[in-house]
Each structure stands twice: as C-alpha cells, then as structure tokens.
Amino acid sequence: MIASAERRATITDVAREAGTGKTSISRYLNGETSVLSPDLRERIEAAIAKLDYRPNQMARGLKRGRNRLIGMLLADLTNPYSVEVLQGVEAACHALGYMPLICHAANEIDMERRYLQLLTTYRVEGVIVNALGVKEELLQTFSRGGVPVVLVDRSIEGLVTDMVGLDNPAAVSLATRHLVDEGFDDVLFIVQPFRRISSRRVREAAFRDTIGALGAQGSTVVLDLADEAPALAAIDVQLEASEEKGTRIALFAANAPVALRVALHLKERYGADWQQRAALMSIDDSEWAELAGMTTIRQPTYDIGRRAVEFLHERLEGARMPARECLLPGELVVRASTRRDKL
C-alpha cells in the first residue's frame, strides 16, 4: 500500500515525512543535488518513494512562469499528413522536456478559434499552428504576448513568424517533370480552393510555372470537397477530350484528401481496374498509395514536426532573430500509376 487515499502528496508532506523543510525537497527535485548532504538526500528519496510523490506541474508553472506546455493546433487529423507531423512534434517535445497540448480543429473554423483561446488560458509557452483559417490577429495575440508561434505547412497573410513546411515549388516541379518525362502530353492539376491557403496557392503556381517552362500542356481544376460535382465534371470533360484525341493525360492531386476523392471518382468511372485506365499521382504518400500503386511525393513530415518544435525551443531559450523559413524537400515515390508503358 503506497499511496494514501484521495489526495496526492504535496511537497509539504514530503518535507514532513523526511523531517526537513520544503526548500530541500524543491532543491532535490530541481537537481541541485550537489548542495544536499547524502543523508538528507536519502531521506528525501525515501519519503518521495513512500508517498509516491509527483510534483504538481501546475503549481510549478505558476511559480516559475513556465509550465512546459506547448500548444499544437491541427486543422485536420484525418489527413495523415497531420498525424505524421504530430509524431515528429511529440518526439521532439519529449526530447526537449515539453508537453504538447494537442488541439484538433476537425476542419471547423470556430473550433480553431476556441482552441486558440483555450491555449491562451492554459498559458502555453509557445504554439505550433497548422491552421485552417485563423486570421493573423488571433496569432498576433500570442507573439505580442511573448509567446512564440511557428507555422506548419502554410503561412498566414500579414503574419511574420517562423514557419516550416514542404519545399512546394521544388516538389511540384519534381512531380511535373516526372509526368512529362514519362510521356504524358497533358497534366491536370487538381487542388482545393487555393486562394486562402498559401501552400495550395504555391503548389498551383509552381505547377503552372513548371508546365510552362517545359512547354507542356496542363491546366488546373479546383475541387471543393464540400461541393465536388463541378470539379468532377470538369475532370470528366478533360478525360473524354483526351480519349478522343488519343493523348495521354495524367491527373496530379495537390494533396491526399484530393487524391482519395479523385481516385474514388476514377473507380466509379472506369470500374475496379481504374488504375489501368487512368494515371493519378499526388502530393502526400498516404497509406493506401502503395495499395493503389499510386506515384506520390512523400513529405518529410516527421522532420517538419521536429523542426517546428526546435524553432520554438530556440525562441523559448531566448533566441532573438528575424522570422525564419524552413522548407524541406519532398521525395518522389514512383509507382505503377505513372509508368511510361502504362496507357
């Protein structure tokens, strides 16, 4: 029988049990172990073990002004990208002694706002944000209050802060060149409404640039997952035109959710063997990509999460410097869907 009942031991209990003052306990806890006599140290150890004492982080944080809490706002955990970034964040937090306070907006924009409020309330020391649609001012509150902010995947207009994400231009260029190299005459870039999300915007622009530079044929289709019909119809038109003209057309999805939606549509259109009849690739290497034999760009998600925490950590350690931008390279994973001999 270790624990008493109902109430966790406090530092005072430990002090009494060890027959000393709270200060010594506090010293022991904070590793100022050299300042303690071996005897006292032993008594303290014993007392802690006996009472199963765990220092109260809340009280600790209240006193010293930092509670080791880091806010992590995710737009959509349903997107494997987010989960992977999260893994990196967690690992880095653990290594650096932080505790991530994970907030999942589930694609709801006011959830996002509410969570941001909550994070304020819990006095997180810093925030990592993969935002859906927060406005610059909301985050300003943090940085203005001395709470560093790191953006992930996308930047926010009017807000200058550290940001880490995929090197979109390079990634899109890599992918587009691959398609052209494989002999596709026409490429359809499919992306969610992109005006307001920087990463989508950059990807779309990079696509047009690359296609242009290569002198190849290509166009963009905007797919709104909340109203898919128009985009799917547009895709069909292109597919049919291509079939008529006898050209080879490739579909390039700007991220995993889009890829899934398009894949489902292709399956509906061509049947179970749609993979033999259409060429689809995408950014984001989701778990079913291998199963579908789909070529992808794999994002360095884990590193993105890790870097984000490191950025935060540096600021928290007092580093004073202009906003940084860390763009990590994506990796082309070639699978059957875009093979030259395919169509």
Next chain:
Amino acid sequence: MIASAERRATITDVAREAGTGKTSISRYLNGETSVLSPDLRERIEAAIAKLDYRPNQMARGLKRGRNRLIGMLLADLTNPYSVEVLQGVEAACHALGYMPLICHAANEIDMERRYLQLLTTYRVEGVIVNALGVKEELLQTFSRGGVPVVLVDRSIEGLVTDMVGLDNPAAVSLATRHLVDEGFDDVLFIVQPFRRISSRRVREAAFRDTIGALGAQGSTVVLDLADEAPALAAIDVQLEASEEKGTRIALFAANAPVALRVALHLKERYGADWQQRAALMSIDDSEWAELAGMTTIRQPTYDIGRRAVEFLHERLEGARMPARECLLPGELVVRASTRRDKL
C-alpha cells in the same frame, strides 16, 4: 492596441482597472453575476475587454483542485480507429468544458508509461485509456488517487473500471454470418497476436464460436506486423489449397492495420486486380475501404469516444457506482469484395 506588452493581465490588473477588488472579478468570472451591481458589472466587463484578460487555468486549478484537464492516452494514432475515437472525445470534452490532454504512445510501450506519469504530474481529473500494454497497477495509481479511468476498446486484466468499445461478439458474428451467407466455404480470420489484448482475444473467440455454430469451415492466422512472413506464408498455403479444391475462401481481417497488410500481400500475389481474385473483409472501415471495394464492419467510433467522456464526467460529478461496460454495435458495410457472384 489592446494588450500591453510581454505580460498577460492578471486578475489584480483587472481589479485595479475596474477600481474594485479581486473578489468581484472572480465572482464575475464564475458567473455569480446576480450578486453584482449592474454598474460594477459593466466596469468589470470593460476592464476585461480593455486588458484582454484571460483567467489563468493553472492558478485556477491550483486553487480549486480541478483544472478541467482530461488525459487521453492513445496507443496508435496511425490507426484511423484512434483518430475517430478522438473526434468523439474532443467533441464531448468541448461540450462538457474539459480540455483533453492527448498522449500518443506511437506503439511504444514505455512512451505509454512516461505519458501516464506526465498525466499524473499535470493533475488531470480523469483518464481515457486505449492502452498498448500498460499493466493494471499503473492505472490503479489513478483510481486509487480518486482519478477515474475509462478504458477504450480493450480491457486490462485485473483492473475493474468503466470501459467502452465495440460489441465484438455481435460484430464478428454479423461479419462471419455474412460471409457464410454469401456462400464462402472457408473463412480465414487474420488477427494480430491476441493473447494480451482483450478486444483481439474476444474477436478471435467470437469467430471460432460463430463458425462452429454455423457448421462452417474456418481457421485463425496470427499476423505479427513486426514479423509478417510466417502469417503471409500461412495465408498463401490456405489460398492455394482452396484453389486446388475449388472452394471459395474469404479473408477476414480483425482490424484495419491487418487488413492493409493483407491487401498489400494480395496485391503482390494476384497483381493489380487482386480485388477480383480474392475476398477480403475487415473490422474497421478505413478511408481506403471504399476505394478497394472492401466489405467492412464500421465501428461506432465517434460514439465510443463520446461515451467515454460521459462516463468520466459522471464520475467526476460524484457518481458512485460499480464499473460499467458499454458495448456499442458495429455496422456491416457490404461492398464488392464479398459479393456472392464474385469468385
């Protein structure tokens, strides 16, 4: 310009600004609004707005002993099941005014232990656990200390607490009957090592029971995702035997990760049109199930998460009752993979 600089306003600042005492501010914050004169109330409101004041949850928690924090320990966020449960948890927490402290063990058993420690340290009011391999004693610490525990998906030997999950016997029976109804002569139930995980154990047992009751042919293959070769070989043997004998055999994966692994294997074995050549179904309706045309049992994941929080909430409100068990029904989602006319 709302906020000052560097330091968030405290209740004292607000009191000074409003020309009153801290007590009144506290009263205002806690909704004891009827006890305040309209005039004072207005001044307080103004002061709060002007200073952009946010009460400090840490201090609050320290004082009143509850910080509205709920620990949520997840074994593996890579499993869509977990993410979906999480959605339910988050929604319920939000509705009830709790903040979930999400801990992702990422399939590492000592991560799990460390996180459990951390949760203690942050004095969470309750914990929801989807455990990988924690031992009963670790959780005992919580319940013994008056911190309620709710188990999700699986129970833990030697620990009696509230638990919520899928009604596995019913779900497996439903699935197995479906397969037999569709005319399969033989069913291969594929499951990860199941001795130590109650949900897997129950599913396997339910499978044998149902197959027996139906007088049908069936057997179990144990697939260890860390050492897949033996299981995959075993599957191949069965597949070949079935082909020779000319019988119809179905593969029944006990969860999504297993289903994915098996699907990949089938693709390797049969090529891109493996879906036409093999019949695979699974528990867990992952996002690619529709794409692969795979029949599944969809778990009521969202409700599972919601119920877990509700259970916790009731305990936190002081409900005193024996441990409860909430088993929610799964839903059979029939797709092409198990259609009668298939093979």
Next chain:
DNA sequence: TTGTATGCGTTATCAG
C-alpha cells in the same frame, strides 16, 4: 548545508 518567508494568480472565507 539547511530552513524561513514571500509570492505566482485564483478562489474561498469571512467580515463589513
């Protein structure tokens, strides 16, 4: 080397 006193931001107790 050790202990005392004070305060972190809130709420609760008790007087006015």
Next chain:
DNA sequence: CTGATAACGCATACAA
C-alpha cells in the same frame, strides 16, 4: 452587495 485576506503547491531570495 463588496472587499480584505488566507490558502492552493511550489520555487526562490535571503538568512542562518
């Protein structure tokens, strides 16, 4: 109705 004042659990300046 309102406002001092004492805790909550801990860390730290200071004293011993």
